[in-house]
Amino acid sequence: MLVLVAPGQGAQSPGFLTPWLDLPGAADRLGAWSDAIGLDLAHYGTQADADAIRDTAVAQPLLVAAGLLSAAALGDIAPGAVAGHSVGEITAAAYTGVIGDDDALRLVRKRGIAMAEAAAVTETGMAALLGGDPDVTVPHLEKLGLTPANVNGAGQIVAAGTKEQLAALEADKPEGVRKVVALKVAGAFHTRHMAPAVARLEEAVKDLTPADPKFTYVSNRDGKAVATGAEVIERLVGQVANPVRWDLCMETFQEMGVTALIEVCPGGTLTGLAKRALKGVKTLAVKTPDDLDAARALVAEHS
DSSP: EEEEEEEEOOOOOTTTGGGGSSSSHHHHHHHHHHHHHOHHHHHHHTOOOHHHHHHHHHHHHHHHHHHHHHHHTTOOOOOOOESSTTHHHHHHHHTTTSSHHHHHHHHHHHHHHHHHHHHTTEEEEEEEEEOOHHHHHHHHHHTTTTTEHHHHHTEEEEEEEEHHHHHHHHSSOOOTTEEEOOSOOOSSOOOOHHHHHHHHHHHHTTTOOOOHHHHHHHHOSSSSSOHHHHHHHHHHHHTTTOOOOHHHHHHHHHHTOOEEEEEEESOOOHHHHHHHSSTOOEEEEEEEEGGHHHHHHHHHHHH
16 A cells, blocks of 8 residues: 655755756746746745745745645556645645645645744744653653644654743753754744634635545544545644644554555655654655656555
8 A cells, every 4th residue: 555745844955846847847837836826936946045945935835846746747646545744735635636736836825924924923943852752752842831843753753932942952851862953944833833824824725625535635633534625624724733743644554554655755754754663664755856767666566
C-alpha cells in the first residue's frame, strides 16, 4: 500500500524549483498560478535567497506549488492514502481532488499572509527538540508556557512560543533532550498565537465548494481518515492554531498496511521520520526530476 505525503514549511531551499521548470508545461503552470495569486513563484523558487523564501507568505504557496508540480509529474497514480505536514495538507487536499489546484494556491496564499500577520503581533518562534521521552518532554514544555506544536513521531517534538519562553527552554531542557535547535520559521505556528489567522481563513474558504476525497485523506488533527471534503476544509482552517500530530498520521499509515511512502518535492523531512518510525516501509523523497523514475518504479511495485 502506497502513501503519498507532502512536506511543510522549512523544507524549501534556495533554487529548489529550478530543475522542475524544464519539465513540459511546468513553467506555464507556475506562471498561471503566479498570476492568480500575485506572487512570482518562479522567481522565489529559482533566484531568491534563503531569507526571502523563509517569509511565511512566500514559503507556503511555494511549497504547495512545488508539491503539485512534482505530484503531477509522477503521472496518473492511485495511492492508498495521502497526507501533508502542516501547509502540506493543502497540497494533499488538492491532490486528492477536494479542491482544484488554482483554489489551493489562492487558499495557501491567503493562509501564508494571515499567519505572517498573526506572527508579527508578538515575537515568537519554534524549536526542535532532539532526543527525550514525549511523556517527559510535553509536561516540561507546558510548564514553561510552550506548546508542543509538532509531535512528529520518531522521538521528534517541535516546541513553539514566545522568544522568552524558547530562551527559557534552551536554559532548562527536559530530561533526556540533547539539544534544542531553533527553526527557520517566522512565528509560533499551530499555537494560540495563530488564532487571528483562523478567523481570516474561515472567511477565505466560504466561496469554496469542496468535493469528497478521491483517495483516503489522513488529517494532522488526530491522524484520522476524513471522508468528506467539507470536513477536510474545516480541519484545514482550524489546524493553523492546533498542534500537528504527524505521529498519529504515521500510526494510521501503519494500521492501513503501508508498504511504501513517497514524499513530493521538496522531499526529505517526512521520509526521514518514516525511516525511523515505519520500519520495513520503503521510502523515497522526490527532490528533483531525476527522482521520478525511481518513484514511478515504487508506485508500480506498491500501488
